[in-house]
Amino acid sequence: MRVCIIGGSGHASFVFRAMSADPTIEVVGIAPGSEGENTAKFMKEAEKRGQSPKYYDDYRVMLDELKPDIAAVNCHFGDHAKVNFEVLSRKIHLFGEKPLATTMEELAVLEKEYERAGVEVAAMLGLRYDPAFYTAWHAVQDGKIGEVRLLTAQKSYRLGSRPNFFKNRVSYGGTIPWVGSHAIDWVYWFAGEDFISVMAHHSAMHNRGLGTMEMTGLCHFEFTNEVFGSVNIDYLRPSTAESHGDDRVRAAGTKGVIEVRGGRVYLISADQPGTQELPLMQPPAFFAEFVKQVRGEGQCLVSAKDSFRVTEACLRARESADTGKMVYF
Structure with missing residues (x-):
């Protein structure tokens, strides 16, 4: 399961925690989602696990070139909605930091795009x-x-x-x-x-x-x-x-x-x-359950x-x- 991580400000570590439960999870690309954002901790974590994701300055270029199955979005919170929209508009499954949007107007647009895209979405409400x-x-x-x-x-x-x-x-x-x-x-x-x-x-x-x-x-x-x-x-x-x-x-x-x-x-x-x-x-593992859902093998919480x-x-x-x-x- 090919995964791209966008941002370094939230809980994309859920992706790495699930790798022992599902060895098919592969982080193929990492990019910031907000201006000046540091994603080094996720790059180091991927390398520690023997993976070699490609770094991009522009997450949109990353999504277009790598075409991942899932994007894990965890940038600055005010940018969640616009990045999530770019993910859904490409019909890529979304594992998104909460909240999915920070205004009601953005949320309405995002929900409509989700309905159109026909993909799976889970907010990182991982304490369930x-x-x-x-x-x-x-x-x-x-x-x-x-x-x-x-x-x-x-x-x-x-x-x-x-x-x-x-x-x-x-x-x-x-x-x-x-x-x-x-x-x-x-x-x-x-x-x-x-x-x-x-x-x-x-x-x-x-x-x-x-x-x-x-x-x-x-x-x-x-x-x-x-x-x-x-x-x-x-x-x-x-x-x-x-x-x-x-x-x-x-x-x-x-x-x-x-x-x-x-x-x-x-x-x-x-x-x-x-x-x-x-x-x-x-x-x-939360993300492993989401991956199963993407595969049609069950429902995450x-x-x-x-x-x-x-x-x-x-x-x-x-x-x-x-x-x-x-x-x-």
Whole structure:
């Protein structure tokens, strides 16, 4: 399976992590997707794995010359939509960093091009394949907490050092679409319902000179069937914390409550007293599952429908935070 990587600003490492599961994955070309972007880390990773991708200055020339099966796009976030469009317009399967677009206008154009192209698309919502979240979601699917009624999710990061493109809304897109996308995906995925409305807030205060980049965000979603979900997002995790991130989700249902925290899964069930810690399942490699989907051998957990819908939810939440008004889907 021939793969081109465009950009060096996101999580194209999913491609390399899948190579042990699928040795047919070959990175044949690498190019920046944004001006001044450094892709050296992916070139080094490919070479470390015995591969020799060709470097291009222009990703469009790369796509035209190499004609890959899949393009993994992870450039500056504000450029996602235009690069994704170039991929889809060539009828190349898209494995794209989230969010797939940073404006509603771009998203509409991209979705229309996807429908025309007839290819596979998955956003890099790879935490669906994290062992703890994968295990918890399967427990919910198995009815361990009954009917899901309420969800809360958290993404908390150390600020660390951030590239210059994070300082500008146009190139960054906002903290809700970037950091919040995973948590928004979790409440959507675990709920098994569709979005109705969102009320959100965000703040760039105390961002240590990072321009318009928001440090905190809070989103409240209403789903179909009177299910509610909240998401809190921050870059306030101290540098002294034992890990870079603190990812959590809690789902409350009619028969119990399940929580993911600290990489573990805890279940309180009406069927059994006390709190159970569930053994973690071992999920398959995300990109290897997408490759299977491209071959027609199955479906990965992140569908094109989910990829576009979660992107829309991120952008509508950002709109609500910008305007101070509730936004409807």
